[in-house]
Amino acid sequence: MATHPAHCSNFSSFQESLWPVLAAQFPPALLGNGMAIYHLAARERSWHSGIVYSFHLAVSGMLYSLSLPFLAAYYYPPKDWRYGAALCKLERFLFNCNLYGGIFFVTCISLNRYLGIVYPLRVRGRLQPRHAKVLSTVIWVLAAALSAPTFFFSELQEAEGVIECLGSAAPQRLREFYPYSLLLAGLGCGLPFLLTASCYAAIIRTVFRNPHLSQTEKRKVGMLVGAGVALYAFSYLPYHIFRNLNLWRRLLRPGTENCAVSRAIHATTQVCKILVNLNICLQPLLYAALAKTVHNCCGAGCGTGTAAEERAERVELQPAT
Template sequence: MWPVLTVEFFLAFAGNAFAIYRFVARERPWHTGIVYSFNLAVSDLLYALSLPFLAAYYYPPKHWRYGLALCKLERFLFSCNLYGSIFFLTCISLNRYLGIVHPLLVHGRLEPRHAKLLSGAAWLLVAGLSAPTLHFSALQPKGNCTECMGSARDEQLPHYLPYSLFLGALGCGLPFLLTLCSYAAILRTVCRNPHITRLEKRKVGRLVSVGVALYAVSYLPYHTLRNLNLHHRQQCLQGQAPSSQHVLLVHSAYQLSKVLVTLNICAHPLLYAALADSMRGWCRAPRGQDRGQPRGNMELTACG
């Protein structure tokens, strides 16, 4: 796993640092979509900075050398990035939904300062949801090595499993439903618009599919498999363990899902850059707006 984490660090650091530079130096004035994308890039960059420690940890023989405080901090940063990414991707999808499906409703009402306030609230919510990881994360001896536990000790499992289920519902399930409904409405609006060419509709459809696929191949499997793995651990402690083959299959799939969910920090810069570039072209005329309207206002009105 350590080679993957090493590659992820370089790709995520370069991609998100460049994205932040573009947002700060080239994207002026900011519209609401840029505010959310900037916060997403900051979230990814902060977690990318912790990947060298994680790669060194997974380098054989998988030994955590950095003490309890850094173990807790790494787990906290992972949780903040995970739910920060989910929440800001949801904000981006809702923002596009309002700008494309209800442009007259948000015109003159939805401003960058509103997005900044909502982003601040999202950071506070993410920190609050992730704070319990500072309590549950712990070091555990294993032979001559020390493990940095990403979940909880066996004695804390009855308290950690409900917390994990709560995170799965509020931190992943609800945002996924909001994102899915938003993109479905966007696709319906685009497909019904006679001013948008078939090629542009296909392009938007592909990009929207990528946004939904982020949940389908990483966020949803990760939360599902994490809770299944925790449930199996609890069954083992209660002497009700399922077949060892089934336990091993779930555990292996869970380890793979952790790799996939971490890969998102490399994919996000490509995703929101592609979405921004594609939507600039077609979102200018869907409701008959004047093509001479300033770009900044058009981005806000039609694309958010």
């Protein structure tokens, strides 16, 4: 990139090697989320709050997947943005908006499951679909508001005869962009991850203490819940950590950075972005498996033992697909 000294130039070469991966991720991400939307919209007869959040998560994932062909075409060597400044800003905005929208909906699903499994009788009849619809609207507005500064920072930049669509900011705006990026990492990723991990830890504790479930059922729930947390931890968290580390590297005075370290940080940031895309592909499968497993296990005997409590839990313990 043009923002690097001569001995650290041509950072685009690694990105250019990733275009086949981005192209390959597009079909499963689009089809997986599309099938989830179809299943929820066409086959679900009654929409409880978990279904509402899951529907919006699938919409977010499908909209996110639509940016992958543009990104793959952009990375195809020579890396050159051919779609104009307006589409550059729009693509970066949609990337962030659907990224953080997806994270927030994952958090809402986790909180919904936590309340339904850990406190089924307390929330019975209180978690109404209309509440989930209102909260979903708030989430979309919040994600759009957090992503709106992208329209200001993202721009085109000519470098070595090609046009770059900057996903962060130009050198003269980088010191303004860095605090904003840290804010996104904290509010858009760190805090939701802590909430999600805490909710699933409580769910696992409740399930493993349930005397009505077999060890096989408990292990199955534990493995799937652990997979959900691990998928979050190994995609969203590394992406935000290394993106901000890459920005910090760019803020160093010219001539003071180590070229080999800079290349490693930049390459790791790009790999982390690929992992985020992979998460979008796997989310529909994982949440469908988790929903079916927890529903089957809870139908087999979640609760304190009375028939009335078990009937209440069968209503409230249906995780999202």
